[in-house]
Amino acid sequence: MAENKQVDGEKRQTRLNLRLTDAEHAMLKSRAEGFGLPMAEFVRVFLLELPKPAKRVHDLPMVDPKLLRQLVSIGNNVNQLTRYAHTVSNDPKQTLDVLSLSFALQKLGDELAQLREQYSLKSVKEVDTCVSDAPVLDTAIDTADVINRDERC
Numbered sequence: 183m184a185e186n187k188q189v190d191g192e193k194r195q196t197r198l199n200l201r202l203t204d205a206e207h208a209m210l211k212s213r214a215e216g217f218g219l220p221m222a223e224f225v226r227v228f229l230l231e232l233p234k235p236a237k238r239v240h241d242l243p244m245v246d247p248k249l250l251r252q253l254v255s256i257g258n259n260v261n262q263l264t265r266y267a268h269t270v271s272n273d274p275k276q277t278l279d280v281l282s283l284s285f286a287l288q289k290l291g292d293e294l295a296q297l298r299e300q301y302s303l304k305s306v307k308e309v310d311t312c313v314s315d316a317p318v319l320d321t322a323i324d325t326a327d328v329i330n331r332d333e334r335c
Contacts, residue, residue: 200225249301256290263287 188194202210214224263286270276 246301249297252293252297256293259286259290263290 210225211221214221217224219227263283267283
């Protein structure tokens, strides 16, 4: 067995145990012999010369806080509507007001469409006043507001 050689005045004392299949061992041995190196030296050189992994660059765009609040509010409203629909559908004594639910979902769809248009066609600095001045949806949806929405914008 080869003796522990010193590298830069330091003796190699730490061992690394590695389990391989017979096929992997034969392949590694063949490659080491192809370079004229003992297998341990071949593996050491190969591992130590690997390039450092590239740093991940998180190139995510900044999200406008107003947009984020509006999206969170819309998501909360969808959850409330879903919860209401499940509660009413499981209770035979209550009837689901499909028209109100439809208006509420239409309002949420309109809000999402306006947000999509606003943030895909314009920069954050060129925000349409109708959408940015709209109140954040954090309460129950008023169906009358759906009817009057077109008049405001």
